[in-house]
Amino acid sequence: MENKRLGRQTVRLAHPPAVHSFSNIGGKMESQGPLSDYFDELCPDSFFGAKTWEQGESAMQQRVLNKALAKGNLNPRDIDCIFAGDLLNQCIGTSFGLRDFGIPLYGVYGACSTMGESLSLAALLLGGGYAHTAAALTSSHFCTAERQYRMPMPYGNQRTPTAQWTATAAGCCILSTEGQGPFVTHVTCGKIVDKGITDANNMGAAMAPAAYDTLAALFRETKTAPSDYDLICTGDLGKLGHEIVVDFFRRDGIDMSRNYRDCGLMLYDLEKQDMHAGGSGCGCSACVLNGYLLRGMRAGKWKRIIIAPTGALLSPTSSFQKESIPSICHAVVLSNSKEDF
Amino acid sequence: MENKRLGRQTVRLAHPPAVHSFSNIGGKMESQGPLSDYFDELCPDSFFGAKTWEQGESAMQQRVLNKALAKGNLNPRDIDCIFAGDLLNQCIGTSFGLRDFGIPLYGVYGACSTMGESLSLAALLLGGGYAHTAAALTSSHFCTAERQYRMPMPYGNQRTPTAQWTATAAGCCILSTEGQGPFVTHVTCGKIVDKGITDANNMGAAMAPAAYDTLAALFRETKTAPSDYDLICTGDLGKLGHEIVVDFFRRDGIDMSRNYRDCGLMLYDLEKQDMHAGGSGCGCSACVLNGYLLRGMRAGKWKRIIIAPTGALLSPTSSFQKESIPSICHAVVLSNSKEDF
Numbered sequence: 001m002e003n004k005r006l007g008r009q010t011v012r013l014a015h016p017p018a019v020h021s022f023s024n025i026g027g028k029m030e031s032q033g034p035l036s037d038y039f040d041e042l043c044p045d046s047f048f049g050a051k052t053w054e055q056g057e058s059a060m061q062q063r064v065l066n067k068a069l070a071k072g073n074l075n076p077r078d079i080d081c082i083f084a085g086d087l088l089n090q091c092i093g094t095s096f097g098l099r100d101f102g103i104p105l106y107g108v109y110g111a112c113s114t115m116g117e118s119l120s121l122a123a124l125l126l127g128g129g130y131a132h133t134a135a136a137l138t139s140s141h142f143c144t145a146e147r148q149y150r151m152p153m154p155y156g157n158q159r160t161p162t163a164q165w166t167a168t169a170a171g172c173c174i175l176s177t178e179g180q181g182p183f184v185t186h187v188t189c190g191k192i193v194d195k196g197i198t199d200a201n202n203m204g205a206a207m208a209p210a211a212y213d214t215l216a217a218l219f220r221e222t223k224t225a226p227s228d229y230d231l232i233c234t235g236d237l238g239k240l241g242h243e244i245v246v247d248f249f250r251r252d253g254i255d256m257s258r259n260y261r262d263c264g265l266m267l268y269d270l271e272k273q274d275m276h277a278g279g280s281g282c283g284c285s286a287c288v289l290n291g292y293l294l295r296g297m298r299a300g301k302w303k304r305i306i307i308a309p310t311g312a313l314l315s316p317t318s319s320f321q322k323e324s325i326p327s328i329c330h331a332v333v334l335s336n337s338k339e340d341f
Numbered sequence: 342m343e344n345k346r347l348g349r350q351t352v353r354l355a356h357p358p359a360v361h362s363f364s365n366i367g368g369k370m371e372s373q374g375p376l377s378d379y380f381d382e383l384c385p386d387s388f389f390g391a392k393t394w395e396q397g398e399s400a401m402q403q404r405v406l407n408k409a410l411a412k413g414n415l416n417p418r419d420i421d422c423i424f425a426g427d428l429l430n431q432c433i434g435t436s437f438g439l440r441d442f443g444i445p446l447y448g449v450y451g452a453c454s455t456m457g458e459s460l461s462l463a464a465l466l467l468g469g470g471y472a473h474t475a476a477a478l479t480s481s482h483f484c485t486a487e488r489q490y491r492m493p494m495p496y497g498n499q500r501t502p503t504a505q506w507t508a509t510a511a512g513c514c515i516l517s518t519e520g521q522g523p524f525v526t527h528v529t530c531g532k533i534v535d536k537g538i539t540d541a542n543n544m545g546a547a548m549a550p551a552a553y554d555t556l557a558a559l560f561r562e563t564k565t566a567p568s569d570y571d572l573i574c575t576g577d578l579g580k581l582g583h584e585i586v587v588d589f590f591r592r593d594g595i596d597m598s599r600n601y602r603d604c605g606l607m608l609y610d611l612e613k614q615d616m617h618a619g620g621s622g623c624g625c626s627a628c629v630l631n632g633y634l635l636r637g638m639r640a641g642k643w644k645r646i647i648i649a650p651t652g653a654l655l656s657p658t659s660s661f662q663k664e665s666i667p668s669i670c671h672a673v674v675l676s677n678s679k680e681d682f
């Protein structure tokens with residue numbers, strides 16, 4: 001059987017790569033949230049033992065990769081290739097975090113969709129017969145993101161009600177051509193979608209149309225409906241973005257209310273933790289996938305899920321120049337069965 | 342025949358994708374250099390008709406993609422997927438440049454190695470049977486890079502002798518599973534290499550060890566020598582970096598002096614144009630490849646070449662934090678024959 005392009009955006013993998021091992025790491029806020037039992041490491045020190053927050057973010061990537069290697073009984077030489085990136089300018093979380101491993105690297109930039117993008121590309125690499133083992137990795141850090149995108153931390157900037165909280169977290173997933181799974185059976189590549197939202201404090205609204213676009217393509221091209229999945233998770237749309245996606249599908253006569261959740265709404269207790277619209281950042285979907293979701297799949301809680309991280313492809317410069325917010329969403333189908341639809 | 346991993350970093354493509362069409366664009370300095378006859382468009386306006394330099398860089402990406410589509414008699418619907426990125430924070434050159442095309446996008450970040458990385462991934466995608474047509478695209482802009490990495494332009498910053506000049510240029514290469522070629526026969530994925538150079542005005546020295554590492558892997562894994570190629574081109578090492586690479590290989594008893602060049606030394610007349618150590622930026626290797634080099638291959642001037650763009654994975658923040666400069670190099674073998682070694 002050959003790899004099959006089901007439509008413009010979706011590929012069905014003829015030999016679905018298996019999740020070999022996975023790992024996640026979080027910070028203090030993540031340790032106080034409802035998913036705290038599903039982390040490999042929770043570190044109360046926001047510097048992760050380093051001197052600066054940026055170096056701390058690199059340390060997170062380093063630790064989470066080491067942990068995924070250890071859990072999979074692998075060493076760096078066993079990884080043929082890694083796909084990784086982050087939110088920092090020039091993706092320095094990745095450059096410095098992965099510097100000492102000596103693993104061939106393709107750097108990716110998909111903003112908060114990075115976990116979806118890197119997992120897609122790792123799966124495509126293995127499915128193409130190019131490699132046996134590949135890793136997908138990303139991170140985000142509240143303090144580096146605030147400093148870079150919004151205000152210096154000591155300024156104590158007031159957040160708007162639609163603002164989201166950048167997760168201090170990282171996740172790593174190692175795929176292999178052999179193994180027990182879950183398996184990556186399909187990937188859907190996103191297109192840039194920009195509906196003209198300019199409020200950089202309302203990312204959920206900006207990214208929701210991209211999530212809708214990619215999920216709609218996935219359903220259309222695989223000829224499936226939301227009810228064919230046990231769980232559908234977007235990355236970090238938060239409260240508002242989640243509502244918009246449900247609403248968009250409702251207009252198409254498609255019911256998303258039963259099994260559609262958002263990692264940004266799962267990672268924190270929005271009320272108790274004063275999280276406003278929810279969690280965000282590359283690390284949000286990365287730590288939820290590589291903890292709660294994959295553990296749940298291995299435990300048989302869900303058999304087939306979609307993970308669809310969304311990214312807002314803006315920068316402070318583009319916002320200053322009054323541009324709207326282009327967004328993208330990359331979706332991956334994970335299934336406990338290789339022989340999926 | 343199946344795709345074959347020849348070693349840790351190099352893949353030989355069983356069905357080498359063909360270059361379907363290619364295009365490049367440059368600015369004023371590029372129009373005054375020795376390769377000016379090998380551009381599809383040379384624009385004296387550094388804003389490329391836009392209001393800001395960043396928007397101008399996006400306009401370059403837009404124009405160069407449109408040109409490559411037109412030269413290949415394609416429309417955006419014919420492109421299954423695009424791999425693109427740039428040097429700007431959060432790769433906004435790409436996000437805004439490609440926003441209106443509706444083409445599925447995997448964003449990449451490899452700093453100035455982006456042309457090598459995007460071309461590699463596009464070739465791997467096609468070689469895996471996932472798609473028929475894919476594009477690789479990148480850009481850089483002198484004014485956006487100066488503003489972001491060094492000093493605001495109006496400051497009239499003095500440049501050091503080892504400094505390089507960021508090319509205002511973009512290049513796009515469209516690959517297809519069918520066609521006359523040249524063909525992408527091999528790709529070599531780079532590892533991060535960091536020899537401790539901290540001078541952000543001496544990128545050539547920082548990146549040269551990465552170029553050496555990747556080229557050495559390519560030669561070793563394909564069991565070839567420099568003399569097996571008509572031309573070997575790194576991306577933007579400039580004068581000093583080029584010398585270092587030649588020197589490194591000389592120590593291994595390998596002669597690179599005959600056919601090894603660097604795009605950063607080809608794009609400008611270093612003396613007349615006061616270019617110090619040479620050209621740099623994602624756009625440097627992108628415009629040289631998608632003009633002078635591919636035109637030369639089609640004309641039969643060279644039969645088999647290596648293009649090996651190098652990237653410095655630093656940011657101003659990492660330099661302020663006294664970090665050294667991690668670098669990477671992604672190499673691609675282009676040949677007029679599909680049935681290559």
